[in-house]
Amino acid sequence: MIELDETDRRLVRAVMTDAGQSAGALGRALGLSQPATWRRLKRLRDAGALRAPRLDLDHAALGFGVTVFLGLKLATKGRVSLEDFERAVTAIPEVQTVEHVLGLYDYRLRVVARDIADFERVLRRRIMTLPGVGNVEANVLLSEERRPGPI
């Protein structure tokens, strides 16, 4: 398990929200030199603590104004049906995230659509026809805030 000191934590917090900053700029904010900052980042990357930087889209700006979270319960769930379900669900373009979970639901999906009418189309034609799907529960996203987490 990778251990971080306080400087690492501050570095990680800064780079989580904006991975586009240079090692020099990050170091200045922390009172570190550019090589020292760069070495810390490299150490964290090599240790596998940091994932590859990702670029999220502003779906609203691209005309996808509706985000819905679905909780799904499967009617039948042997090993084969889980695989069938996952193959089918990952083939739906509007599905952004597929989470296999334990609890009241079996899967949780994050779905984006242009509007509510578009979402209804996805729900009726793609989600409800998934193999083995039982109960479906929906929550419409109003707003979202990401936090740095316990690091």
Added chain:
Amino acid sequence: MIELDETDRRLVRAVMTDAGQSAGALGRALGLSQPATWRRLKRLRDAGALRAPRLDLDHAALGFGVTVFLGLKLATKGRVSLEDFERAVTAIPEVQTVEHVLGLYDYRLRVVARDIADFERVLRRRIMTLPGVGNVEANVLLSEERRPGPI
């Protein structure tokens, strides 16, 4: 609303999974020159289609092996109590994401913890004591897959 052509879409898909690639490398994969690729990226950034690049942590590698999704229903939800709730919930370090939603739940939280015992501590001492919290439902993350989405 921003419109993307097929080349933009392929570019965006590549940069969503790894924003660390140079414009030259991205262009080679698409059969574009470095400046052409760079100009497309700049245009998309300036139009607001792309958010700032983010760096996710590998929480499991850092000793946080448990991710739990919570669905919360508030008992009382005037404007003031929503704000109280949000202020209190964003102050919990283990809470990674706070989603205000419409439906069966009022809020959905993504919570990380070191293990189940650690999660129980967070649940009992931090979540159940949130102002106005009513019903709480939990799902433990087994695995997660992110998809490019409908772009």
Added chain:
DNA sequence: CTTGAAAAGAACTGCCT
């Protein structure tokens, strides 16, 4: 850990098809 410097590469600009 620091500073300084050199080499490599990426970002950005202007001009051309």
Added chain:
DNA sequence: AGGCAGTTCTTTTCAAG
């Protein structure tokens, strides 16, 4: 819209304190 060539800046690596 795209390509080519050139300039500028940053990143990356090394040496030395």
